Amino acid sequence: MPVGPFGLDPLVWAIIRLIVAVVLVVALILNSSLLLIYLERKTQAIMQDRIGPYHTGPFGLLQTFADALKLIAKEDVRAGQTDVAFFIAAPALVFTPMLASYVVLPFAPPLVGADINIGLLYLATLGSMGVLGIVIAGWASNNKYSLVGGLRSAGQLISYEVPGILSLVTAVLVVGSLSMVKITESQTGPITNIFIIPLAFATYLVSALAETNRTPFDLPEAESELVAGYLTEYSGMRWGTMLALTEYGNVVVVCSIMTTLWLGGWNGPGVAAVPILGVVWFTLKVYALILVFMWVRATLPRLRIDQLMSFCWKILIPVTLLNLAVTAVLLIAFPTTLLPVAIANWILLVAFVVLLPVLQQRRLRHLRARLRERTATASLAS
Amino acid sequence: MPDYSLSYFYVFVFFGTGAVFVAALLTASGLVQPKKKTAEKLRTYESGEEPVGSAWGRYPTHFYIFALLFVVFDVEVIFLFPWAVLFRTFGWYGLVEMGIFIFILVAGLFYAWRKGALTWY
Amino acid sequence: MTIHDLLAVLPEAIVTLVAIVVLVIDAGVGERRARPWLPWVTIVGLAIALASQSWAPAGGTFFGGFVVVDDFSRFFRLLFIVLAAFTVLVAPPYLRREEVSAGEFYATVLFSTIGAMTIALATDLITLFVGIELMSIPVYVLAGLQRRDRYANEASLKYFLLGAFSTAILLYGFAWLFGISGSTDLAKIAAAVRTAGLGSPAVVVALALVTTGLGFKAAVVPFHQWTPDAYEGAPTPSTAFMSVAPKAAAFAAILRVMATALGPIQLDWALVFAILAVITMTTGNIVALVQTNVKRMLAYSSIAHTGYILAAVAATAAGASAGAAVLFYVFAYGIMNLGAFACLELLDLEGTRGATLDELNGLWSRHAAGATAFTIFLVNLTGIPPTVGFLAKFLVFQPVIDAGFTWLAVAIALNAAAAAFYYLRVVVHMFMYDAEAAAPKVEPARVLSWSLGIASIATIVLGILPDPIYSFAVRAAGPILTK
Numbered sequence: 001m002p003v004g005p006f007g008l009d010p011l012v013w014a015i016i017r018l019i020v021a022v023v024l025v026v027a028l029i030l031n032s033s034l035l036l037i038y039l040e041r042k043t044q045a046i047m048q049d050r051i052g053p054y055h056t057g058p059f060g061l062l063q064t065f066a067d068a069l070k071l072i073a074k075e076d077v078r079a080g081q082t083d084v085a086f087f088i089a090a091p092a093l094v095f096t097p098m099l100a101s102y103v104v105l106p107f108a109p110p111l112v113g114a115d116i117n118i119g120l121l122y123l124a125t126l127g128s129m130g131v132l133g134i135v136i137a138g139w140a141s142n143n144k145y146s147l148v149g150g151l152r153s154a155g156q157l158i159s160y161e162v163p164g165i166l167s168l169v170t171a172v173l174v175v176g177s178l179s180m181v182k183i184t185e186s187q188t189g190p191i192t193n194i195f196i197i198p199l200a201f202a203t204y205l206v207s208a209l210a211e212t213n214r215t216p217f218d219l220p221e222a223e224s225e226l227v228a229g230y231l232t233e234y235s236g237m238r239w240g241t242m243l244a245l246t247e248y249g250n251v252v253v254v255c256s257i258m259t260t261l262w263l264g265g266w267n268g269p270g271v272a273a274v275p276i277l278g279v280v281w282f283t284l285k286v287y288a289l290i291l292v293f294m295w296v297r298a299t300l301p302r303l304r305i306d307q308l309m310s311f312c313w314k315i316l317i318p319v320t321l322l323n324l325a326v327t328a329v330l331l332i333a334f335p336t337t338l339l340p341v342a343i344a345n346w347i348l349l350v351a352f353v354v355l356l357p358v359l360q361q362r363r364l365r366h367l368r369a370r371l372r373e374r375t376a377t378a379s380l381a382s
Numbered sequence: 383m384p385d386y387s388l389s390y391f392y393v394f395v396f397f398g399t400g401a402v403f404v405a406a407l408l409t410a411s412g413l414v415q416p417k418k419k420t421a422e423k424l425r426t427y428e429s430g431e432e433p434v435g436s437a438w439g440r441y442p443t444h445f446y447i448f449a450l451l452f453v454v455f456d457v458e459v460i461f462l463f464p465w466a467v468l469f470r471t472f473g474w475y476g477l478v479e480m481g482i483f484i485f486i487l488v489a490g491l492f493y494a495w496r497k498g499a500l501t502w503y
Numbered sequence: 504m505t506i507h508d509l510l511a512v513l514p515e516a517i518v519t520l521v522a523i524v525v526l527v528i529d530a531g532v533g534e535r536r537a538r539p540w541l542p543w544v545t546i547v548g549l550a551i552a553l554a555s556q557s558w559a560p561a562g563g564t565f566f567g568g569f570v571v572v573d574d575f576s577r578f579f580r581l582l583f584i585v586l587a588a589f590t591v592l593v594a595p596p597y598l599r600r601e602e603v604s605a606g607e608f609y610a611t612v613l614f615s616t617i618g619a620m621t622i623a624l625a626t627d628l629i630t631l632f633v634g635i636e637l638m639s640i641p642v643y644v645l646a647g648l649q650r651r652d653r654y655a656n657e658a659s660l661k662y663f664l665l666g667a668f669s670t671a672i673l674l675y676g677f678a679w680l681f682g683i684s685g686s687t688d689l690a691k692i693a694a695a696v697r698t699a700g701l702g703s704p705a706v707v708v709a710l711a712l713v714t715t716g717l718g719f720k721a722a723v724v725p726f727h728q729w730t731p732d733a734y735e736g737a738p739t740p741s742t743a744f745m746s747v748a749p750k751a752a753a754f755a756a757i758l759r760v761m762a763t764a765l766g767p768i769q770l771d772w773a774l775v776f777a778i779l780a781v782i783t784m785t786t787g788n789i790v791a792l793v794q795t796n797v798k799r800m801l802a803y804s805s806i807a808h809t810g811y812i813l814a815a816v817a818a819t820a821a822g823a824s825a826g827a828a829v830l831f832y833v834f835a836y837g838i839m840n841l842g843a844f845a846c847l848e849l850l851d852l853e854g855t856r857g858a859t860l861d862e863l864n865g866l867w868s869r870h871a872a873g874a875t876a877f878t879i880f881l882v883n884l885t886g887i888p889p890t891v892g893f894l895a896k897f898l899v900f901q902p903v904i905d906a907g908f909t910w911l912a913v914a915i916a917l918n919a920a921a922a923a924f925y926y927l928r929v930v931v932h933m934f935m936y937d938a939e940a941a942a943p944k945v946e947p948a949r950v951l952s953w954s955l956g957i958a959s960i961a962t963i964v965l966g967i968l969p970d971p972i973y974s975f976a977v978r979a980a981g982p983i984l985t986k
Contacts, residue, residue: 005501017393018391018392021392022396022399024396025396025399026399026403038420070412072407072410072411072414073411073414073415074415075414075415075416075417075418076398076408076411076415077419077423077424079424079425079426079427081425083425088408090402090403092404092405095400095403095404096397096401096404097400098400099397099399099400099403100393100395100396100397100400102396103392103396105394111394114390114392114393116389116390116391116393118463120463121463122393124459124463128456139438141426142426143427143428143436144428145428147438154449155448155449158448158449158456159448159452159453161457162452162456162459165456165459165462166462168438169459169462169463169466172463172467173466173469176470177467178463178467186438190451191497192462223495230464232427233426233427236411236415237407237411238408241404241407257389305470306501309448309500310500310501312494313448313451313491313496313500315499317455317491318491321484321488324462324484325481325484328469328477328480329477331469332469332470332473332474332477335470343491370407371398378385453893486519486523489523489527491529492530492531493526493527493530494532495530497530498531
């Protein structure tokens with residue numbers, strides 16, 4: 001009879017491990033959203049030359065904690081016109097896929113919920129499930145802002161999912177596995193995937209910003225035009241679940257995906273000797289990426305919906321498809337070395353970054369000329 | 383391999399936890415929160431205006447076209463994942479097959495683009 | 504899977520490529536500039552596809568037994584490519600007049616053609632089903648391509664709903680066949696059906712469902728109700744195509760499934776098919792008699808022709824000659840019916856409506872060539888010698904009598920005589936009556952007139968010298984009907 005760790009029956013051990021994993025993940029999500037909201041406020045404040053929260057606790061650290069307590073004690077209004085069942089179900093529908101994503105995240109060699117052999121596909125699937133809850137929330141609210149926000153969100157999330165997943169596939173081509181653990185283990189050296197396929201990283205970063213409704217892609221909940229979009233009718237802890245917990249939880253998930261696929265996951269100095277050290281490296285990398293997200297938020301203004309969609313379908317998808325094709329051909333042509341892939345990817349990345357403003361300016365010039373033409377004919381007609 | 387099915391058991395447990403956690407959180411919140419319903423509070427919020435009519439109306443068809451395009455590309459991606467894992471074993475043949483597949487989709491994207499399906503009015 | 508497999512379906516691959524190229528050209532250079540030469544791109548592509556057969560491997564099964572290339576599939580390749588080319592040649596004037604988008608029309612016709620060709624390649628229920636869907640769905644689109652027209656919308660919606668319904672029934676039948684045999688391979692199903700026999704209720708259910716599903720596709724009475732509305736409301740070039748190619752494809756599917764998979768119980772379903780044939784041809788002819796709109800009349804006449812072809816299918820006990828009769832009839836019917844519908848495109852009528860009998864008055868004095876071509880096609884449809892239409896009917900008689908259905912042969916003869924009345928009435932209107940003052944304008948279309956002329960002469964030539972097609976049909980029926 002096989003004996004698991006600590007001399008326990010393997011089945012008992014598995015159940016204990018499962019309970020520990022669930023508790024850890026729920027605690028992690030709660031803590032990380034508290035921490036991330038604080039971090040967000042502080043970074044925004046610093047970048048805008050403000051102080052940010054500082055009254056509650058040391059450095060204002062307890063501010064979000066106080067906010068969370070307030071949210072729980074706050075009345076969550078359900079307006080008279082809503083579709084009851086769906087309105088109540090929506091927070092759970094957006095929260096659950098996010099939570100389930102944590103199962104496959106490889107925090108450290110001994111700290112993986114479940115090493116599913118199709119982990120990445122699983123994550124991609126769950127990423128697209130969240131949109132269901134958002135559309136349902138928008139519809140069930142029976143509010144015009146919410147409906148528009150929900151539909152915008154549907155359009156945006158499903159559109160940006162395509163380049164996002166295509167970038168993931170490009171990474172899978174290089175790594176050759178869908179298991180998050182195997183992907184991490186394939187990048188033990190200092191040359192992680194970001195040096196081999198930087199363009200895929202860049203395109204995934206953009207898609208991830210859109211997938212998590214972060215600026216500059218936060219149109220679904222644009223406060224200034226849509227009054228928080230699909231969240232308009234939500235208040236109290238329902239709002240807290242959907243926005244605070246789910247959104248920040250999703251940010252952690254996409255940053256973990258990027259860390260695993262491109263930054264080498266838990267790998268770092270000293271992990272070989274002390275495996276649990278991996279969790280430190282993993283967390284550091286994830287938080288570095290999250291800071292990039294926050295930096296983007298402080299820097300870029302919100303896009304318009306037509307710009308958002310045309311950027312996805314006319315630029316991002318063709319570029320990711322091209323990148324995928326080039327990577328696949330080079331990998332088959334040079335099966336022993338990744339050097340050609342890396343060179344091609346860097347060239348493509350530079351071309352992408354350099355050509356994008358040029359193309360944009362040409363398009364703008366064209367649009368302005370057409371506008372002038374139209375106003376000229378209009379004034380002639382009048 | 384017993385670990386294999388156990389992995390998916392974990393997944394189910396996590397899904398269940400998600401639902402239970404949200405339900406528990408909202409119930410706990412419901413126990414401590416005040417409940418004072420007024421007609422004003424229950425009205426649909428439209429920035430202080432009186433709401434006119436219901437929001438359950440027609441959708442603009444643009445969402446529909448994007449949704450169709452998405453379905454096409456998402457199906458493509460489902461085929462891409464297994465191919466990406468095994469493409470070293472398939473070699474050039476698999477590359478050509480996938481090339482044909484992607485070519486047809488790209489032709490479709492080009493067609494949709496030129497016909498103005500990607501323009502947001 | 505090897506490169507050998509891909510070469511075996513080279514014609515289909517080329518047609519697919521042509522369809523994509525047509526779409527891309529249409530979208531890329533703009534419809535107005537592409538419109539004049541899109542038909543020629545299509546025709547050249549179809550010609551290359553037909554010619555490419557010579558590079559393909561000699562024949563055999565490919566893709567792990569999912570696809571078979573034999574004379575049967577080659578015969579239908581030829582037929583479908585000819586029909587698609589004919590449709591594309593006669594369509595442009597109508598499309599320009601009614602502002603139907605040209606690129607979409609040609610591409611959709613090509614997509615449907617690929618599906619039809621796939622049906623002929625099938626030795627497996629899955630390939631067969633994919634082919635049927637690939638053939639049907641573009642045809643629903645073709646019916647509604649004239650988007651602003653109310654009748655076209657009605658036609659498309661009716662066709663789509665009933666088509667989807669029939670597909671579901673057919674698929675359910677396939678599921679039963681799979682349940683009986685545990686395989687989707689037609690030969691393995693045949694073996695299982697042979698052991699089970701008609702005593703097994705599952706076989707009866709499968710037979711009923713498959714007959715119903717395929718009957719819908721071929722417009723067999725009593726599953727024909729969609730036909731008149733769909734044919735009348737669809738844009739005329741679409742009607743021309745969808746009255747022939749899907750029907751031919753449906754008969755390809757019927758031969759593949761009935762003769763191969765359900766071949767062991769042939770004697771039992773043959774009687775059902777014979778009865779259906781009589782009902783179909785009689786209903787089609789009687790209702791056609793009272794029509795005043797020529798397009799609707801042709802729709803009912805196409806139902807009647809389904810009956811004649813079905814009679815030949817019922818006679819498969821007679822061996823390869825029955826199969827050859829089906830194939831030859833399908834070929835002849837394709838050209839003459841497509842031609843007859845295409846003749847209606849000569850007249851400038853508003854919307855999708857076909858000409859009424861009175862509007863055809865005096866066509867002879869206004870467009871002699873068109874009236875002559877129309878007459879030849881109608882004579883073909885009637886079955887008067889020396890046309891290919893006569894020969895096709897004549898070839899049906901022998902196997903029907905050989906198979907022991909003398910009463911069926913009598914029914915065919917009576918029906919053919921009755922049909923002469925409404926076909927020749929159109930001719931009378933064109934030649935004997937004077938044109939009305941408000942007669943519709945005649946389209947001055949050169950390519951259309953030439954194509955109709957060549958096709959009508961071809962029907963007479965084939966009526967006198969049928970051997971190239973007939974011997975091809977005999978060879979094609981071989982793999983299906985000789986065990």
